[in-house]
Structure formats: C-alpha cells, structure tokens
Amino acid sequence: MNPSLRKALAASGPFVGLVFVYILFAGLTAWQGGDSRDAFLSLYNSKTILTQAVIVTIGALGITLVIIAGGIDLSVGSQIALATVVIAWCLREYGGDTAGIGLSLGAAALGILACGVCGLLNGVMSALFRIVPFIITLGTMQIARGVAKWIAEEQTIVTPESMLFNVMVVEPQPDVATSVAPGIWVAAGLIVVVVLTLRYTVFGRYVFAIGSNEATARLCGINVTLQRIWIYTLCGLLTGVAGVMQFANLTVGDPTAAVGMELDIIAAVVIGGGSLSGGEGSALGSVVGALIMAVLRNGCTMVGVPNFVQDIVIGVIIISAVAVDRLKHRATVAG
C-alpha cells in the first residue's frame, strides 16, 4: 500500500469518529427542532466548540509527546491551575488598574515558565531515579496544586483588566466569519509546530524511538536521559500555554481550576491513537480526540441531554477507541 495513504488511513480512525459524532449531533438537534436546530450547525457554535477545545488541545499536544515516549503525566491539571495563579498574581502585584501589553505578556511567560519548571522536575526525577512516571507525576500533581494554593493564599486572585482576557473571546468581531478567538490561532500555531517537530526533526524521531524501544535508542547512541528531560520540560511548557488559555477563560487565578483535567487530556490522546505503551500517537490525532470531546460536551448541552449521558458516552468512546485499535492491530498481525 502507498505509505502516505496508509498513514492517512491510520490517522483517519479518530477523524471518522469526529465526523460521526458531529453528524450524530447535527441529526439529533435537527430532529429535536426548536432553538437548537440551527444553533448547533451555526458558524458561531463551531467557533464556540473550537474555543472550548483549545485548552485540552494544547494540553494534549504536550502529553502526546510524553505518551509517545512511553511516559505519562498526571500533573497537568495542577500545572494549569498553577499557571493561572502565577499569571494572576503577577498581574495583580505589578499591574495598576489595567495591565499593559508588556506586563500581560510577561505574566503569561512567567506562568508558562512555572509549568516548564514542573515539567523539568518531572523529567529529571523520572530520568534520574528511574521511578515510574506515574508516581513522580502523582507527586508533582499534589505539589503543584499546593504551590498554586500557596501563591493564591487559597483564594481566587482577581486581577486588573488585561489583554489576556480577550484571548478566549469566542467572536472578537461579531459577524465576521474569520473572526475567531486568538487562542485558536495560538493553538493552531502550536499544533503546526508540534506536528512538524514530531515529523521532521531529529528530536521528534527520538521521541518515537525512545517510546518504541528504549534499549534500541540507547544502543543507537541517543542520550535517553537527556531527551526524556527535554520531553517532560516541553510538555510542561505546552501545559503552561494551556494554563494561559485557562486564565483567559476564567480571568482570575484559580488554584482549584482544572482538577482532573489530566484524565480528560490523556483520554483525548488515547482516543486520537496514542498508546500508553509508547511509540504510537500523533499530534493531529490528539487534536481530533480533543475536538471529539468538545463536540460531545457542546452537543449534549445543545440537545439538552443530561450530563450523565455525556459521561457514559465519553467512557464508552475511550474504551472502544482503544479496543478497535487493538483489534485492528491483531488483524494486521494475523494477515
């Protein structure tokens, strides 16, 4: 088979799922009629879905790297909370009534950096002590959350007006079709960067190699320890960007934000074809996974089905995504 076709097909699984979910809800809302009929398919709603998917998408980009390299990161949710708090603290301390562009960007950078440090710690500890990353990141999950509460003095931090507030506005200029939240552009940019990195750079190739067969990677002269530290740090930095988006959403620093979001993000990666045993996964797949979750959430509200249906559907989708993948693999091996 043509190789690029093969790759496309492999990646198409989640994409087909996305289309299916979208059509399903379009059908449901149409059948239901009333207000929700056109609302779901409207351009504005698409923008809403995309905006809502931004945070999980960016987080998923980071975790995709980690998962491809055979690791896991449970501390992402806490890191996002930490980022919102650091940003808000920065704006409150140094901003007057309104924070200028410079300060806003500086605060965002600081938030991203804080997460980068968390990632660095994850990487160093799991590489040096050779502890399962599950435990390490379970620990940093608690620690990052604690530090966030500390900085915030266990409150939400209210900040002066800042340009960051506008990053997640669904439609900055109403009725302009191309006007979408700046956060979407950021996410799009990062997607491109991560996709290109994974596909075309030496680093990206090493990520796959380490996850696929660590011993081989070592024998081929790859400094696995160093690469792993890099991978976790990058994941942290990306998580930090997701944190900036979360802050833009909340407009306050909230140390209790994003509890459990790591599991959402991991689910997105897995739905998108990532394998927890490493070596498999794609940034685009993870993005599609995040979109599937966002469409599900949005669609459920549109149709007005209760939350519990949403929970159950997400659970079933996670399991079947992986089961289908496994059966596909088995077929390949047998054939």
Add this chain to the structure above:
Amino acid sequence: MNPSLRKALAASGPFVGLVFVYILFAGLTAWQGGDSRDAFLSLYNSKTILTQAVIVTIGALGITLVIIAGGIDLSVGSQIALATVVIAWCLREYGGDTAGIGLSLGAAALGILACGVCGLLNGVMSALFRIVPFIITLGTMQIARGVAKWIAEEQTIVTPESMLFNVMVVEPQPDVATSVAPGIWVAAGLIVVVVLTLRYTVFGRYVFAIGSNEATARLCGINVTLQRIWIYTLCGLLTGVAGVMQFANLTVGDPTAAVGMELDIIAAVVIGGGSLSGGEGSALGSVVGALIMAVLRNGCTMVGVPNFVQDIVIGVIIISAVAVDRLKHRATVAG
C-alpha cells in the same frame, strides 16, 4: 537473615513513616500549646483519625490486589460514588420513614454488588482485549460516574434514617474507650481477610506470581486471564464496601462523591510499598499508607496549617517513599 524478620523490616519502612508523622504532629501541637496540645493525642482524636482512614483503607485493600498483580484501577472513585447512589436509591425506593435492618443490609449488598460488576467488567475487558488497564479503567471511571448520576437523577439522594448511618459515627457511646465506629471493625475484618488471603491462599500466591512475572505464571499452568478477572472483581467488591462506608459518612447518595479518590488510594498503596510494575506490595503496608495520609490530614487541621502545606507534604511523601524504596533496591543489588 531470618525470613520473617526480613519481611518485617521490608514492611517497616512505611510503618516508621507513620510513627514519624504521628510524632511530628504530636510535637507540633505540643509546641503550639493551647487546646490543640492534648487534643491531637486524645483517644477521641485517634478514633477520629481511624474513622477518617476507613474509606481509603478499604479501597486500598482492593487496589493493592490489582497493583500487586501488575494492574491499575482508576475507576475506584466513581465506583464509590455509584455505591452510595445505589444504596441511597434502594433505601428511598423501598424504605418508608425509616429503613429496617434487612433493607439496610440489602441496600448495602446491592451497592457492593454494583461495584463488583464494575470490577468484573474491568477484568474481562483488560483480560480479553489485552488493553492497558489504565485505559479500560479510565473508561469505566467515566461510565460508572455517569450511571451514578443517572440513577440519582443528577441530585443527591436523600434517604430515610437507616442503621447504615451509624456505621461511621466516631464514638457511638461517648467516653467508652473501646467504643469505635463499626466501620473500623469492618475495615479491620477486611484487612485480616485480605492479609490472610494474600499470605495463605493459592489465590494470593497467584496474585503475586502474575504481577511478578506473567510468563512464569503461564508456564506454571496458572490461568492468568481468569485470575485477572477475579482480581478486578474482588477489587470491585472491596471498593463497594468502601462505598458503603462513604454512604454512611455522607448519609446521602452523592453521585459527585469521591472524585479523584482513586489517586489518594493509589498513593496510599504506593507509600505502603506497592510497586506499579507489579509483584510487590502488602495489604498491611497499604493500610499504613492510608493511615499516614489520614494522620497528615488530621494533623494539619489540628495544627491549623493551611491546606496547601498538606498538599505539598503529601506530594513530597509520595515521591520520597518511592525514591527511598528505589535507592534501597539499588543498594541491595550492589551489595
């Protein structure tokens, strides 16, 4: 070295930790003086700590089995919520103003059974499809939560008075030293059962064998698939008992209960010497791990330190417990 001594020493790590934490807080409260000085060391407070540890302890017993066998279960928190809801639903539907003993026990049994079914599903799916249990249980985590919300119609379920309410009363008869919550007796009984099962039964030995080296287990004629289904089912049933305790604590069926508790429980098991790569762990160790967490929580409230300190301390303890264990192993290998 004497073998039982060896085992005792190996298990002593977490126990030393527990004593350390207890003495630390005794010291802190004494130093702080005032009312909290005697309060922490009081009999009543010990009862409180034990009562508070009951749920995590029973949950940890189940997960200990799973972790020793080389698996993981993320659905425990949701299962606990499901159990509370099933019990409450049962009491509300069939109880009048007060629920009799028979009904109460029946409801509890039903709650336990519901979790057993979740465990069975986990086991069957991870054994048959050979999907990483992380994903399977991530899926059932969502599904169980959704079903709980469904049954509860997204509300808390208020129930008539039932004898179950008394299971977690810290001191049923005031000022009687031996009067402790019935839940503690239940937990103690289960601890004994699980310890004996792991140590003295064929099944317990198989649990270790599967986690230690699955290929060997297969070579020795162990039906690994079947055993694994058993292990997850047992974990589910134990989780169900934890759910009964949670219900006794809340006295309502709460579909949003115990979010993230699985991570607490896994942390307890890991602090108690369980290894996520399987083959290692002990029921007593996990119990000590759960107690460490309970003492930490209680002590932090007693001393009046903020929540964030507690979070950070727990995180540090998780990581260092495992790091110390790893260094010890390395030392053994070198020596």
Add this chain to the structure above:
Amino acid sequence: MEPLLRLQDIQKSFGATRALKGVSLAVRPGEIHALIGENGAGKSTLMKVLSGAIRADGGRIELRGRPCAIPSPAAGRRLGIAMIYQELTLAPHLTVEENLTLGIERRRLGVVRSQRGKIRDVLALLQHPGLPLDAPVRTLGMGLQQLIEIGRALMSNASIIIMDEPTSSLSAADTKALFTTMARLKEAGIAIIYISHFLEEVMRVSDTYTVLRDGETVASGTISDTTMAAIIEAMVGRKLTEMFPAMAHDMGGPVFEARNVHGLHLPHGVDLTLRAGEILGIAGLVGAGRTETVRALFGLDRARAGSLCVAHGRPCPVRRQRPRKALRQGLDLLSEDRKDEGLATAMTITENTTLAVLPRFAQARGWGPLRLARERRAVWRWVDELNIKCAGVDRPVDSLSGGNQQKVALARVLENDGAVILLDEPTRGVDVGSKVDIYRLIGRLAREGKAVVFISSYLPELMGVCDTIAVMHRGKLSQPRPACEWTEQEIMRVAVSGE
C-alpha cells in the same frame, strides 16, 4: 599490514559469571574475521564491549594503533564501529528509513534531512532495492528486519562492522546477498567481525578467525591454514569424561508420542517418541526451532497442526494444548529463558518451587489455607537434594547465582513429578560444578522411569548424558540414534547441512 583494531586481555564479569576472562583479538582493514565459539563462550559479550554497549572490567582496546575508550554506543559509532546485534534491536514502530538512520540522522537546524540516496545505495547493496521505506518495521518479517539491522550498520560509514549471527533468520538468497555485500565492503577496506554458528559459511567467507571458549581465546589464525574439523575441535575442546556421571538406567515402553507437529513459524512436521527412562538429546544450531517445538508441545505457543499423547492418555491435538492441561497430563517444561520466563525472580525459592503444584499444599483441594510448614519442608528437601546454595528458602531467587537459580527451576519441575520432562537448555549460563549436579539429576530422573528431552547446544554434554540424540535443522528433526553412534563432528555436520 598494521591491525586496524586490537583487543588485549579483555575481561568482563556479570556478578559471579566470568563471561570474559582475558580475550585478545586483532583485525586488519579489509579483512573478514570470524569469531567462533560455543553458546555462552562470550562472543556477544566481547562485541558488546567493543561497541560500547557494556563496559569491560579490564583490558585494552587499540584502534589504528592508538588506545581508546568506548564508554557508550554513541562513542563506538563515532569511532566508526557499527554493530549488528544478535537479538534484534529495531524500534518496531519506526519506519524502515527511520530505523536505518536512527542515531545518525543528518540534520540542519534540528530538522532531519533525507538520506534517501544513501539508503538506496545500501539497500541496493543488500539486493533489496524495493524495500518500502515508509513501512513500520514491525510489519515486516523476521528476515527483512534482520536485513534492516544489517543496513543500519552499513549506513554509518563504519570502518569496522560487527555482525553477531546475522544469518540466523535469513533465507538462503538473502544470505547469499549478504555475502556479496561483505565482499564489496571488504574491497572498500572495511573490516568485518563475523560471528556465526554456521561453520560452513564461516569457512567460505572469512579470512581469519578466533575461537573463544569459556571466555578465553583458544585458537586464532588464517582460515586457509585450517580445517573445519580443527575448528570444531578447538571449540569443543576439553575432555570431560569425568564430568558426565554414569547413571545406569533401563528403558521401558513408550510414554510419549507426538505426530507431525507444525508450529506457526517453526517446526515443520516433527515426530517424536519417548520411552520411559529414555534421555533424548536434541542438538541443533541457534534458531533451528528446538525451543519452539517443546513450547508447542507444552501449549505455550500456538501450533498449526499435530497431535500428542502422554503416558497412554487420550491423544490430544497440539493446537488445544495448554500449560495447565500439559501439567495435568504429566508433561513439564523447563524454559530456556530463565530470567524472563522460567522463574519469577523477585519471588522466593519456596514460592517458585511450588508455583505449579500449589493447590497440593492447600487444604480443601486448593481452596483452603496453604500448609506453609509442609510447603517449606518439601522445598528444603529439594534444596538439600539438589545442593542449592542459599541462605534460606525464603530468599528471593534473584539473590542466587545462575546455577542455583537453574536448580530452583529444576526443583519446580521435580516437585511436579511428571512422567515426561522437557528440558530446554538446562545448563545455559551455569557453572561447571552445577552442570555436573544437573547431569546427575537428569540421570536420576531416567532411573525413576521418566522420559527426558534434553535440548542443548553444547555437544559434549549431549554425548555424555543422553541415550539417544536427534538433530534439528531448520525446523526438521532427524531420526534419533543412540548416542554412541554419533560423533560431535557428525552432529555438527547434520546441524549445519541437514543430512
């Protein structure tokens, strides 16, 4: 000509095992140097030292006359040493191209630059120009994977290429292509160290040779000055008559029959009959399919066809065989892979010994509590009888030396007390003293009327211990003949050529 590479007095120990006791070797540019020795002689270890995968405990490495250190595989590659490992070391999810260039990517600003031109040259050299570069290697067969492994070594502009049994899973055509390639590399002045058990191939392609035995150099020279017989003599070496204690035993009627066993991959149509008290040795080269035969009989690997019958029981199709069932039939297997399969090394001696028969030690037909005291007594019996050196039966198995670990694995088989016992390389990685204990034990089993299959790549022990010997060649088992009718040269000949 000045040697390109000179190894002097290289030593390496793994715990108590002295894998290399002081090996020396010299290779000149444009030379194919054969490294020959029995299983476990230390060939792979020596080459891993050379490539930087492991560090030697002592000795000198000189490259182009200058001493150098090779602390890591990366360093080895920089020095121009490329290695083809015996166990495949590919990243299964990566594509052919990615595997070929792994670790030697050409880059500009971190971006990988295509080396397709060079890849095409290399594949053409291997006579597989059409290999799909974008296919993940796990979708390719074993043979092609081996080719990619070879290709990766060719990619790295190496001046020395080490090939550790490159042809063990290559087809005849690919093997021929590889030899052509080697000839071209040789013309280009590249030195090749070639490890193979296929002595005929070795004789055909190499210029010089070194024979290793038990971690020492025992012979070296030019191929044209020697004969295959002389090399085998050097490999097999010592006289060990006293090593094989004679245990008189009688043979009874047949207790085991297998007909026409086909595995998924190997073997092809194996027939096997065992009599009570018979010790059947199976010889063969690595990869001949001996392990797969006994695994299929025991139900550990899926089989394609065949039937078996233990101790006059009902015949049973091999496809339906399961380990549990086999154990109940009285069939038992000692795995060749002690560390990853044979033993749960983190568990105690007791637990390992009784794992297969545990319900026997529990009350109420396996449902009740274990009788720990009785279990320990049973294990102590084996510890005494097999002379297992341990600090107690509650020590974890990984605290024991390799030989004693193997005895624990044997104790498990003995505890099960089956009528037919399949021993796959029971003496691999075991020191000489323990080997004698194991031989004695095998003799005792036969005396008790059990039928034993003894797989080994070490010919003297087969000759010394077995009643009958059969030889396996590429999945086909020869007719068993009494051991006294074989010579080692004869076995080697059949193993290499198949007739």
Add this chain to the structure above:
Amino acid sequence: KPYRIAVIPKGTTHEFWKSIHAGAAKAAKEFDVEIIWQGPQKEDDRELQIQVVQSFVSRRVDAIVLAPLDEVALVRPVREAVRRGIKVVVIDSGLKAKGFSSFVATDNYQGGRMGAKRLGEVMGGQGKALLLRYSEGSASTMKREQGFLDEMAENYPGIELVSTNRYAGATRESAFKEAQNLLTKFSSLDGVFCPNESSAAGMLRALQTAGKAGKVKYVGFDSSETLLNGLKAGEMDGLVVQNPFLMGYLGVKTAVEVLQGKKVKRRIDTGVVLVTRENMATPEMVELLTPDLDKWLKQ
C-alpha cells in the same frame, strides 16, 4: 481564657467567603475570642467538610460556626459535635438537623423573588429568559431558584423561561462552559438569572466572550469584584446581595452569646438588598459591597 470558635465555610476560594471571614474576624476582635478559619476548597467536597468538622470536634473547640455544604450530609457530624458539648451555629445554608443553636442566614427565598422582580422589570415584563442553576444538593441556592421561579410565574406571565434545568457546577470554570453552550443554543435571549457568585461570574464571562454582555438583561446573586465591575460596565442589571460580612459577624456573635449562656433567636435574618448601577455608589452600599476586609484580616 478566650473562647475558641471554628468557622467552617463551604469553600475558601470565593470572595463571598472572604467577607464572611472578615466579619467573623471583626466579631472575634470585638468579643475577644479566637477564631479558626478552615474549610474545603471546592464547594462540592462534602467528604472533606465532614472531616474538617470531625477534626474540630476532636480538637474540642468551644463552638463551631458552620456553612454546611449539604443539608443532610453534615447532619451527623454536627450531631456528634453537639453531643460532645460543642455549640454549633449554622450560617448561610440550612441544615436538616436539630440541636444546633441558631441559624444565621439570608432569606434566600426572598432573595430569589427580589432577583426575579428586578429581571422582570428591566425586561419590561416580556421576552425569553433562562435560569442557570448552581450545583446539585445546595439548599440555599435551591431556595433562591425556587423564589425566582415563583415570582416569575406569579407576576411576570409574559416572560417565557426557556431553560431551567441545567446546572452550572461548583466552579467558575464549569459554569463558564455550560453558560457558553446555553447562550449559543438560545441565540435570541432577553434575560438571565444566576443564583450565586460562581455561576454568575461564569455566566458574565460567557456573555462577555459571546459579545452579548449588556445586550441581554442579566441579574445575578452575590457580589464580588468581578460582578461589581460587570454592574458598573452595564453588563449586569442587578445583583441581589447578601450581607456576608454581617453573616460572619453575627455567626460568631451568636456563638459567643450561646457560650455565655444568653438566649438567642433560632433564626436570624441578615437581609438581602438589590444593588443596581444607580445605587451602587451610595455610601451604605459601598460599605456593604466593599467592606474593608484587610482591616480585619491582616492581623
């Protein structure tokens, strides 16, 4: 020796609780007692709040001032506290128990009606409106929601309530997402009501990001910096405000009186007021809305 009184809020991250804290601190200073401020951080963590109460029972404080997260789940620990001779004053939300000394709270039902009245007025008595509920099982907000619905049904028949069954969840984050989706679904909306601070803040943010702030009539409940800014900017049309500062103050004061053996009322109303853009600058409103918290907390 001064009395020690534990004050246990529902959560610690909302500004509402900061005001309660300040009020309690003021009372503590005034009556020379020591207060201990501790609570769960997420407003749906019943389990943790139970543990906090239990720990204070162990610690044998003299009295507990508690804002229960659940009107049933907290009954048992409160009963245990009472049995061990600890006085309990319940604030903010109801508790289905006997034995506690007094209930100091806003009349939430009236508050809900007040909000409905304001929304009905600014909408001119007609149009489509929606109610975004807070979280499952919270007694106080359920009363507000009920009051809102009753007032609407009785006095504003011209207003169609298009959605009353969706919950915002316990955090701003969850409220924001839910509100975003609801606003998309009901594109032609004239009025919105939210029953507490986190749901109101989430909704306000959703209106802002959807570009509908100021266009949709919007009445919320509780005050915070975020919400007051919204009011000032004309993005909100009214806030039904409780007096958390007073609630904290009266909660502790009542507890002290109980401890001193004085007789206290079973039910103490702390009142609600409607804040609008017009009246928010009056001195009494300023005092109510932005009490000088730091004065009481920074010591």
